[in-house]
Amino acid sequence: MRHTLLMLSVLTGSSLSALSAALAGQAPGGAGVADTPISHRDRVYAAEQFSNTVSVTDPVDNKLVGVIRLGDRQPGNLSPLYRGQVLVHGMGFSPDHKTLVVVSIGSNSVTFIDTATNTVKATTYVGRSPHEAFFTPDGREVWATVRGEDYVSVLDPATYQEKSRIKVAPGPGMTIFSPDGEYGYVCSSFTAETAVISVADHAIVGRVKQESPFCPNIAATPDGSQVWLTLKDVGRTMVFDARPPFSVLKSLDTGPITNHVNFARTPEGTFAYVTVGGLNEVKVFRTDDFSPVATIPVGALPHGIWPSGDGARMYVGLENANEMIAIDTATRKVVAHVPIGQAPQAVAYVSNAVPNGDGASGLAPLSTAGDAVHLAMRPIGKTGDAASTSVSLFEQGLTQVLQAAVAGLDPKSPYLLALSDKADGRGALEPLANFMTNPAGSAIVNAVGPIRQIVAPNAREQRRYLVIVSGSADKIGAPVQTQIE
Template identity: 70%
Template sequence: MKKPLFILAFLAATALGGLQPALAGQVPGAASSPDSPVSHRDRVYAAEQFSNTVSVTDPVDNRLLGVIRLGDPQPGNFSPLYRGQVLVHGMGFSPDHRTLAVVSIGSNSVTFIDTATNAVKHTTYVGRAPHEAFFTPDGKEIWVTVRGEDYVSVIDAQTYEEKARIKLPAGPGMTIFSPDGKYGYVCSSFNPETDVVSVADRQIVGKVKQDSPFCPNIAASADGEQVWFTLKDVGKTMVFNARPPFNVLKSIDTGPITNHVNLVRTPKGSFAYVSIGGLNEVKVFNTTDFSLVGTIPVGKLPHGVWPSGDGTRVYVGLENADALTAIDTATNKVIATIPIGQAPQAVNYVPNAVPEGEGTQNLQPLGLAGQTAHLQLKAAKGGAASPTSVSLFDQGLAQVLQASVTGLEPKQPYVLALAGKADGSGDIEPLASFMTNPAGAAIVNAVGPIRQIVQGDSTSDRRYLVILAGEDGKTGKPVQIQAD
């Protein structure tokens, strides 16, 4: 006699791990929200700063479907008549998973994208250098941190018009909300203070002292208990009580260029995944006792972090590898690396982003956005190997050079240059002067026809990347030289 279908289903469920219900509540949702298993309806988005694109990936087979092109590369975007977006960077999504809000720092904009069709619905222009945007849990507003000024711009989610401004100390970095929608937590990139804002009346109701002024990213736990934020300049991650009195629970030394943090609920417990750009790692911390439970090598300069709708995976953007990497949270191992656009910043995983259809409309191939050269630097005179990585993002006639510099003295001046010889000697052509942060690290950028010089066909014309101590015009000996 055939077993009824429901009995077969029962047996299958038992074979796959018993009748235990799936843990619910992945950020930014509440703990009471149902988990959403990985599906072809889900999408992983990454905001790509130098190609001015948003990549769209299917998480089932970890396949890039294409990119949404919001702007042109340099030098086209220098024109006074240019109308596209520049420095595509921040990202958030609506509670109904139908709208993506993408922040472009250079063009002071928030672009609203329909997740089902990949079409731009509207672009709202705000103040100088916005950084991140996120929807309130009721979906009625979008709070945009205007980092180049001193306020959060509150945008109406129906009209896409600014309806209010919340005055804060200069440099608000990012806002995330408590799952119940009561509080907005706004960290700062210019002042050592995170502000807690009452969403109902937009008043500051709490302040949390940051160990340093530079916070780029913040996350609130699904159970409404904790808020985690990163400090990029000193390489720390802090945790505070999500409810009054908003007291600090822990300050953790995580490593140079600590970028983003996100929180994941799994059958093993609740964990914080933190991208450490200067170490090319993601570190995993238990949210109960704040202990380090895993270190995952992921690739060059990890940045944005976001979990799948069921917490089985964490996706990380690799800023200096032009890639998206997928981590299996059961084993804390990388299971896929997907080529995407240039210099991915924020990453969002949106469950059921495409409720029907293929969801590939309005997507374009990578094209020029997929063309990047990668280099590595090493210590000039032996010693420990430096994880300093360099990417040359092809922009047509020119390249954007980005160096993720680590392993130097804290708060000291240096020069990134081209040298005539592999050991860093010979004719020196400075590219960029920079100052290291308190962790002895820095993100250094330069623009020009650099790749043709470095990779020229003639050996006599070849130049080598080098970092010199001192300032332009007063440089000392090489401290790091090109490794390849």
């Protein structure tokens, strides 16, 4: 091992590139799996919750190939006869890279998609509000976390039927597996506990105390030594030993609206990339000593993240920008922006997803699925373009879904998002949504209505301005953030 590292340290950059395939193992695969150079056969997928689409991108030229439409936008999806999916959100893929599995929170569904043809093979309906689903490393089961209840739904990927349930604490958020397939790690979004489950017999063999009850994402290092999980409400990322007794190794302060984590295994080592929505950054840490090595500005509300098959790039979905970006892991710079659907959530990079042809069959153009207006808000008294809150108005026809990624407020405090007839927020107010900040002083706030027509900079009549005030609609306080014109 020392000899190998010494040889790597003296090789030129071009030689390192030639040896990159020997430095195996990108997540979720193990360290012994050969790296796969980026090619036109690969695809990057994103689950987009307000357009109810899955975007499909070719990573060679970072070009959107098209979208898979799993459902309609509002108000079509409000019909009692509606049969499509709602809130397309979670994503995983099979070990043979032939099947993409997509979770839709609002319609309680797990959809199986053929990666070669982009066609839906089956849809399975599970319990209330599933969040994420992933295949076991042997491909024999799919574990879907049913976050609105207290179990993991175990599906048979051959029949697409539920075969069993694994009882866990309320609110399971996501499952990821050890690369050797021995353990499944299930973090929770409602209970401050991660369960470690034996894949062979579905028995809980360990429990890890989370520092908070809201974990949206979990990932295991390719060498099988560590598990990293994010805590969205307190802005932290925890690391624990992937083997018994599953001891906590580190807790990192990563920032408000800490979303997802994933790994790039490179000639320089293995690095954890963490998306931080409240700061609009991706933070990079070494996995050997947990030291921070980079902070990468990326754009509004980074969410899902996944490495290319060779670890040369990290792909990130920008939830409030309707974009997929690519980060070069050698320079740690953003090298590409790809327009995609509304509010991307989970991201997955699947090598060799399209063994033949152009992979465009079954895809629709982006069209209106990418329509949105993007705004920003800043604290009262601040000038310039520095923003604390990003706002997107996702077009749904005559109305929009407003989503504000709020940051920079007092923790655990009540606030009101409202419309004001004055730019400084001190005019008459029309309430949109009450919300409570989390312990990191941030929140994700949603509202629905014909909002764009009156708050966009080109609005001509009844112009209104977004404002955040302390208190609630029943007890309105002083404005604390206003819209940047």
